[in-house]
Amino acid sequence: MKIVTVGLATLFVITAGLLAFNHSHGGQPEKDMSMVQTDTGLRRATFGGGCFWCIEADFEKLDGVKEVISGYTGGQSKNPSYEEVSKGHTGHAEAVQVIYDPARVTYAQLLDHFWRHVDPTDAGGQFVDRGSQYRAAIFYHDEEQKRAAEESKLELERSGRFNKPVVTQIVAFTEFYPAEDYHQDYHRKNPVRYQLYRYRSGRDQFIQRTWPASPAASPAPPVQEKSYTRPGDEVLRKRLTQLQYEVTQHEATEPPFRNEFWDNKKEGIYVDVVSGEPLFSSIDKFDSGTGWPSFTQPLEASHIVQRVDRKLFTSRTEVRSRDGQSHLGHVFPDGPPPTGLRYCINSAALRFIPRELLEQEGYGQYRKLFDGD
Numbered sequence: 001m002k003i004v005t006v007g008l009a010t011l012f013v014i015t016a017g018l019l020a021f022n023h024s025h026g027g028q029p030e031k032d033m034s035m036v037q038t039d040t041g042l043r044r045a046t047f048g049g050g051c052f053w054c055i056e057a058d059f060e061k062l063d064g065v066k067e068v069i070s071g072y073t074g075g076q077s078k079n080p081s082y083e084e085v086s087k088g089h090t091g092h093a094e095a096v097q098v099i100y101d102p103a104r105v106t107y108a109q110l111l112d113h114f115w116r117h118v119d120p121t122d123a124g125g126q127f128v129d130r131g132s133q134y135r136a137a138i139f140y141h142d143e144e145q146k147r148a149a150e151e152s153k154l155e156l157e158r159s160g161r162f163n164k165p166v167v168t169q170i171v172a173f174t175e176f177y178p179a180e181d182y183h184q185d186y187h188r189k190n191p192v193r194y195q196l197y198r199y200r201s202g203r204d205q206f207i208q209r210t211w212p213a214s215p216a217a218s219p220a221p222p223v224q225e226k227s228y229t230r231p232g233d234e235v236l237r238k239r240l241t242q243l244q245y246e247v248t249q250h251e252a253t254e255p256p257f258r259n260e261f262w263d264n265k266k267e268g269i270y271v272d273v274v275s276g277e278p279l280f281s282s283i284d285k286f287d288s289g290t291g292w293p294s295f296t297q298p299l300e301a302s303h304i305v306q307r308v309d310r311k312l313f314t315s316r317t318e319v320r321s322r323d324g325q326s327h328l329g330h331v332f333p334d335g336p337p338p339t340g341l342r343y344c345i346n347s348a349a350l351r352f353i354p355r356e357l358l359e360q361e362g363y364g365q366y367r368k369l370f371d372g373d
Contacts, residue, residue: 042066043102045110046073046139046173048093049118050126054198055096057187058117064104069097070186071178073139074171082180083337088131095139097176107145111152114138116211117203120156121164128201139173146170161210182338192368200302228277228303228323236274247348248274248326251311251318256291259347263287267370268354269299269363270345275324277303280345283369288335288342293350295343296335299366306331319343 037043049055052070059068072085075092085092098110118126118136125134138153140146149170157166178184187194198204230236236245246252256262261270270280270293281299288294298304302322309318309330319328328349335342353361355370 038099042099043107044141045098045100045107045145046095046141046176047098047114048074048095048135048137048139049114050094050129050134050136050203051197051201052094052096052179052183053186053194054201054203055117056185057194059096059098059110059113062100062105062110062113064101065098066101067099069099069178070183071095071097071176073176074137074174079177081337082183083340085133086338086340088133091132093133093135093137095137095176107148108152111138111149115152115156117207118168119206120166120168121162123167127203127206135169137169137171139171141173146172190369192366196300228272228275230275230324240273241348244273244348247346248324251327254292254346254348259292261293261347261350261352262291264293264352266352266354268352269358269366270350270352271363272303272321272324272326272328273349273351274326275321276351277321277323278363278366279303279321279328279350280343281366281369286336288344290344292329293345293347294335295345296339296341298343319345
């Protein structure tokens with residue numbers, strides 16, 4: 001056996017490295033997130049309201065709120081990942097923990113703010129996000145919070161604001177697991193993508209209808225969309241290569257590993273080669289090992305149309321562009337986090353626009369995706 005001597009300096013570096021590794025993988029020293037009062041005299045409240053990106057952003061607007069943490073609570077397993085929770089296998093809900101100064105904002109005010117930013121009549125999720133992992137719930141930390149939450153819910157039911165029962169759960173808090181770093185302050189880190197998601201989720205439209213006098217209900221203005229059209233067949237035959245025409249118009253499939261974008265690593269967006277409508281971003285591109293460009297999600301979900309494809313003696317989900325009506329490829333449920341999806345797309349159906357040419361090509365609104373805040 002060979003004995004290796006390690007000096008104190010080396011041991012310090014190794015220890016620091018292990019601590020850094022643990023922190024990045026959820027093994028950081030845990031704070032006690034169950035106590036209603038923190039060691040600094042601030043107080044803690046926990047709410048589930050569907051997508052935690054949105055709820056986190058909503059509570060941060062309140063004066064007296066010091067910190068909002070996105071995470072998971074109400075489930076059975078320890079240290080769940082986003083991938084596990086999003087599939088609905090752990091029983092957890094996406095939630096936020098609100099750290100607030102009770103001298104500046106009360107728990108009752110937090111409850112009022114909560115009710116104004118969820119659909120309390122929906123037991124199947126919240127807005128576009130479906131499943132128990134997106135349920136609305138109040139997780140009380142002590143009897144005082146429980147009593148206040150029950151009284152607040154009863155008052156909302158008696159108000160007659162909703163013509164359906166208020167089904168939001170009020171349950172005892174158990175344990176809270178902070179979500180991965182890329183989920184924290186998502187609305188600040190990815191403002192364009194967050195804004196697009198939020199507007200299209202239907203959340204703000206519901207808030208405006210239900211609470212028309214609420215200043216906090218004003219939705220972020222959506223990015224203005226251009227109109228895109230499909231040229232006639234004669235024009236397409238002249239404009240497209242034979243492969244592009246066969247793929248987009250006749251649902252052909254190009255060879256793997258021998259196509260233009262399967263290993264493209266440049267920053268930019270991918271648009272429909274037929275219509276020019278924005279479809280995917282390099283931010284969501286990953287190496288699937290299949291030899292075709294693969295993405296975890298669309299850049300513009302509204303430009304993607306899905307339909308059942310029963311060719312090849314199996315059932316698959318075909319992906320087409322909305323306005324160009326181009327066959328793009330297929331989507332499969334075997335992708336990586338955060339969506340678990342793999343959009344397997346033909347290079348021949350795409351045109352790539354690098355980040356430095358976005359303004360010149362008329363897609364300047366997407367530059368923010370690559371420039372950060």
